[in-house]
Amino acid sequence: MKITSIEALKQHRKKVQEAVNAYTCRILVCSGNGCMATGAQKIYDELSRLTADMMQVEVEMQKDLPHVGTLKTGCQGICEYGPLVRIEPYDYQYVKVQVEDCKEIIEETVKNGRPVTRLFHKDGEEVYEHPMDIPFLKKQTRIVLENCGNIDAESIDEYIAAGGFSALAKAIGEMTPEEVVDEVDKSGLRGRGGGGFPAGRKWKQVLRQEEKERYIVCNGDEGDPGAFMDGSVMEGDPYKLIEGMLIAGYAVSAENGYIYVRAEYPLSVKRLKHAMAQLEEYGLLGENILGSGFNFHLHLNRGAGAFVCGEGSALTASIEGKRGMPRVKPPRTVEKGLWEKPTVLNNVETYANVPKIILKGADWFRTIGTEGSPGTKTFSITGAIANTGLIEVPMGTTLREIIYDIGGGLKGDAKFKGVQIGGPSGGCLVDKHLDQPLDFDSVKKFNAIMGSGGLVVMDENTCMVEVARFFMGFTQRESCGKCGPCRIGTKRMLEILEKIVDGKGRMEDLDKLKETADFVRARSLCGLGKSAPLPVISTLDTFRDEYIEHIQEKKCRAHVCKALKNYVIDPDKCKGCTKCARNCPVNAISGNKKEAHVIDTAKCIKCGNCMNNCSFDAISIQ
């Protein structure tokens, strides 16, 4: 079926809205990555099996039985408590649902409208029936994620019923390309991929080029460890991303678009392919879209797992089939990007913001967020936090609100130590930054970057030297090898950090580390190298005492660095049961039965077996 005009789109929306409203009960099973990992597919299959009969009955024989639809939605947000199931119209949010619970859900809720109280989310005495009661969701502002978790991520009709493609219809039907670009420019939308370059300005530059063959490219190569925002959008609401790209294509007169997805996101690839096929079937991709004469073809490229391909010129090189290596600029991507043609390159979240801006206007968008960074930002919060998950908050929200109000504070009420923002290219925010509003400009001032929005929360059990070593290891492996400062500089920094966590560091190593970090930051060719030293620079700045402790006292206060751990038996507590000695794989523990045992630190390989096996709590790390 082709939707060949704006009027036909309206008619179709009416039809599918009626169909959606016809459901007396909808079971929404979260099929975001987190929930899929904890068994959502089984829940979905079971619920589908249990409701299959009911649908059959409803359709063919008894009209009075409920008409039930079981849908797979995108990420519902509170990943910590998956698998998640939401039941409409009651708006019950069930958490940690198991296959065994499905029958009860059907019997109680679907058939009789009664809640299964034990499946509600609980926090102490507090029980939350509805998703929006849960503080984690209540405090968010969802624009990009508005459909994620609410519609079937594999049904274009649901997207249309929820108002999908009306922004595209408005752009094509009521606005000139220049007006679209102006609206995006006025909205102040900044690229959500990390740098925060104004999207409208980028589009304007492409529109100005003499070359008429242009491309729209979407960066979906979310490579930061701990980041899953873009993946969630591609999985949960692929249509919104595509609608944003279609509007961009119309705005800068591009006829071809490319989505570059990391191959490690098979679900994103699958959902995007599915969505693209549906759009093509409806004529919303292809020639003469909505009868306007606007043509747009979309292509999907899978990345091969290189972090550097998140960099613009490396990404376009990779699409062209070349090795993903950044090149020098100028010429910039807006002048000579993909296939050396003017190219709009934005990331997933940026495009996903566009439909709402076109629909509700730039002024509306500017009411959200801060003056310099309007709109919202999605973050994935992970690490030592009570509620890990995917959130969307207005720009300018403080770290305290994110961590404590939404994230529910630290796991086990541990003491907050820091947050790694922006992944391996980012920096570490600490106590003093907790009440600072977060936006593109403020974060830069703290020696960090917004990045794509990964937040890894760290508590007192985290060793900051080890964190710096971990991230340096990552960027070192992911360096493309083109320029010396990044290829060799990150290696030398990594080696110094390895020495320090191994207890072999010297004080002068810190100066060399800082000198190298500053040099790599200043002289690297591309953004990867320039930002690679940030974890080192920011931890050296804030946690210098921990570095010094590692070097001078050979001590890791978080007891993370293996070489600096010393297992000691308290002779007063040791009963001489010999259990530790029997469990030591290298025979490093000696002592007679019923007498206090001793660990030979020279032999000890610090595996921790002895401590785990001691029944008297006599072994500790010093």
Add this chain to the structure above:
Amino acid sequence: MIHLTIDGIPVEVEKGTTILQAAKQAGITIPTLCYIEDLLPDGSCRMCVVEVTNNGRSKIDTACTLQVSEGDEVQTMSEKVIDSRKKTLDLLLSDHNVHCFSCEANGDCKLQDLCFEYGLEETSYEGEMTSLPKDESNKFFSYDPSLCILCHRCVNTCTEIVGRAAIDTMERGFQSVIGAAPEKVWAEGTCESCGNCVQACPTGALSMKRRKKYRAYQVDKVVRTTCPHCATGCQMDLIVKDGKIVDVKGADGPSNRGLLCVKGRSGSFDFVDHKTRIRHPLIKNKETGEFEQATWDEALDLVASKFSEIKTNYGGDALAGFACSRSTNEDIYMLQKMVRAAFGSNNTDNCARV
């Protein structure tokens, strides 16, 4: 036109000119390792950094990529610039096998020259060095990763200038190395062994196997000549040491712009001093069946008399002349002249069909 000063010298250049190009116009040399003229700058070696001040703001950037702006004050040897170059060299040196004594490129190595110029005797870093083995798979040249500074001149030459794209950077991070897909082995790719990558290499990482032992400073003379193979007329420099040709390099001629093909580079001088080369006329002794040394007069008289004999007995068409493609045009012209005028035959040709 854009006006700027470089080291205090006023320069006027067109918009879009890079600082490196402008400096060249002003006669100022900025050191580079990866730069290849006419190509989009690679920008990877970071050696060509300069300090640019404009409107009271100053920055350090690479001269090969930075385009001139009106009023730029460029310093090519400021303290910060020298410091940056030293640090760049320090890092490169920390992953470079510095056994220069045994390196063929000793005295002909840009990295060595720059370290000497900037006073770097050794690296200040400790740490791992590339330990990959030397790739000897190509018949004509070898690649030693421990000497490679990954300036990508070889890759850019092969891809952008030669157009073969046989090699590229393989692996990532510190493990990065130049090689051919799929398994990094040079000989397994699409390489035609033209060796232009070897000539582009600023260090000893890429080295011709047939190159006879010599140091750059031991060269007696360089003789510019035309490649003896096909009709392209590539210009080449023969490197002569102790009266013998020890190497050949592509020269910047109008038809080859410094490039050579595998025949020009690897098959155009070995025969000069080859032990089986015939250096005197030889006439076969009918008694013994052995060739014996003769004078030119004896040899030419013998050949002329035999030609005349055939012509008298069987007519001119019984004779033909076939010229070697390695001969010069003038020699070939003379040969066909002799065939037509002296033999009285049109049976003449040449094998120049490469």
